[in-house]
Amino acid sequence: MASFTTRVELHNADWSDYELLHKKMAMHGFSRVIASDDGKRYQLPPAEYNFEGASSRADVLAKAKAAAAQVKTSYAVFVTESAGRTWSGLDAA
Numbered sequence: 001m002a003s004f005t006t007r008v009e010l011h012n013a014d015w016s017d018y019e020l021l022h023k024k025m026a027m028h029g030f031s032r033v034i035a036s037d038d039g040k041r042y043q044l045p046p047a048e049y050n051f052e053g054a055s056s057r058a059d060v061l062a063k064a065k066a067a068a069a070q071v072k073t074s075y076a077v078f079v080t081e082s083a084g085r086t087w088s089g090l091d092a093a
Contacts, residue, residue, distance in 0.1 A: 003082040004051040004060045005044075006030065008067075011074035018047060024067035025049050033093040034085065042090035057081050 008025070010017050022032060030049035033041050044050060051060050061079045068075040 001052055001054060003085070004055070004057065005080045005082060005085070006049045006051060006060060006064050007078040008047050008049070008064055009076040010047075010068065010072045011076070013072055017071055021047075021068065021071045024070045025064065028063040028067045029053065030064070030067070034087075034090070041093040042087065043093045044090065 008021060010021060025032075030051050032044050032049060034044055034050045035041050049064070051063070055063075057079050060081075061077060064077045064079065065075075068077060
């Protein structure tokens with residue numbers, strides 16, 4: 001199963017737009033939480049999402065674009081497929 005980090009920027013957006021984006025992204029299988037190897041869960045930074053599944057980068061991009069388009073007509077999406085992740089300073093979820 002592949003892991004992806006996805007960043008979405010909504011152009012000319014306010015916080016309520018991002019709150020709606022969070023809901024739309026969740027409907028497409030994205031989470032705002034990431035788990036460490038020991039099972040502890042952490043909150044991702046704003047507008048970053050985790051996706052895990054048997055999908056390609058193109059599939060994940062399409063899902064994120066579909067969610068973003070339900071909120072704003074102008075947006076940017078960046079998808080990275082992970083071979084492993086590490087972090088510091090994320091809040092516990």
